[in-house]
Amino acid sequence: MTVYGIIGVGAISAAIVRGLCRAGQSGPPPDVLLSPRNARLAAELTGQFPTVQVAVSNQQVVDGASVLLLCLRPQDAASALSALTFRPGLEIISVMAGITVHRLTQIITPVTDLARSIPLPDVALGQGVTPLFPPSPAASALFSRLGTVIEVQDERTFEALSASTATVAALLNYLGTVAAWLTGAGVPAPLASRYVAAVFSGVLNPLQTAAEVDFGKLAHNHQTPGGLNEQFLGVLKQAGTFRAVERGLDQVLERLDSRQSQG
Numbered sequence: 554m555t556v557y558g559i560i561g562v563g564a565i566s567a568a569i570v571r572g573l574c575r576a577g578q579s580g581p582p583p584d585v586l587l588s589p590r591n592a593r594l595a596a597e598l599t600g601q602f603p604t605v606q607v608a609v610s611n612q613q614v615v616d617g618a619s620v621l622l623l624c625l626r627p628q629d630a631a632s633a634l635s636a637l638t639f640r641p642g643l644e645i646i647s648v649m650a651g652i653t654v655h656r657l658t659q660i661i662t663p664v665t666d667l668a669r670s671i672p673l674p675d676v677a678l679g680q681g682v683t684p685l686f687p688p689s690p691a692a693s694a695l696f697s698r699l700g701t702v703i704e705v706q707d708e709r710t711f712e713a714l715s716a717s718t719a720t721v722a723a724l725l726n727y728l729g730t731v732a733a734w735l736t737g738a739g740v741p742a743p744l745a746s747r748y749v750a751a752v753f754s755g756v757l758n759p760l761q762t763a764a765e766v767d768f769g770k771l772a773h774n775h776q777t778p779g780g781l782n783e784q785f786l787g788v789l790k791q792a793g794t795f796r797a798v799e800r801g802l803d804q805v806l807e808r809l810d811s812r813q814s815q816g
């Protein structure tokens with residue numbers, strides 16, 4: 554039976570554990586072995602889920618895992634992982650942004666079965682859409698339990714998808730600004746937030762199952778010529794908002810690329 558070992562207990566690994574152990578799945582939850590650092594969160598997870606245990610050391614996680622997940626912050630990866638011994642054939646899945654397969658094979662030796670992944674917090678609900686590179690049966694099996702997977706054929710595409718996920722906080726800030734503006738206009742704060750969430754869920758939820766997604770066409774369909782959406786979009790275009798989005802994405806991708814050369 555699969556034992557998932559996790560090195561780096563934090564926001565994304567907690568979401569993965571919650572997704573693996575959530576109620577309502579067909580089979581029993583898998584065994585999970587957590588690294589000891591961040592004892593508070595590890596204790597919360599072991600208290601909540603009987604198949605989750607905490608190891609005494611990172612090496613014990615490596616030795617006890619049949620599939621090992623690397624969930625460290627990128628800047629901690631080299632020092633934490635180079636101190637460990639890995640057995641040949643261990644299946645390894647990295648969630649760490651910007652650390653390429655090539656760089657990981659320099660840090661971890663020997664490594665024969667390695668995949669990168671981009672899980673997002675909705676894996677906790679089994680609703681993740683997780684890109685993988687290169688395709689790997691172990692990573693597909695894991696993330697299929699947590700939603701759906703996208704097998705990406707080249708690392709450049711994978712890196713660009715990773716960069717695009719950096720826009721989520723900005724989107725939430727945008728929605729928060731709309732809600733705060735409503736509150737300033739006299740709408741009670743809970744109603745303002747709920748209404749904004751409902752409006753955007755109504756736009757975005759149907760896209761999950763749409764045959765095709767064409768954002769240009771959708772934006773066009775939401776604008777009456779001479780209407781209010783067209784007016785608001787015009788203000789943002791004139792302010793250079795969308796050029797700033799492109800510049801921001803370029804900078805994120807450059808930062809991801811630069812991590813290859815970091816120690």
Ligand SMILES: NC(=O)c1ccc[n+]([C@@H]2O[C@H](COP(=O)([O-])OP(=O)(O)OC[C@H]3O[C@@H](n4cnc5c(N)ncnc54)[C@H](OP(=O)(O)O)[C@@H]3O)[C@@H](O)[C@H]2O)c1
Nearest residue numbers: 561562563564565590591624625626627629633648649650
């Ligand atoms: N959060 C997301 O939504 C998300 C999505 C996709 C990918 N990722 C990637 O996932 C990785 C982790 O992100 P995160 O947001 O989960 O970070 P996080 O919440 O900061 O978790 C990282 C954890 O690793 C621990 N750690 C540091 N050094 C360690 C060591 N030597 N041994 C064992 N544990 C150690 C940290 O402990 P201390 O706090 O004590 O240092 C922390 O608890 C990053 O590489 C990120 O790029 C995150």
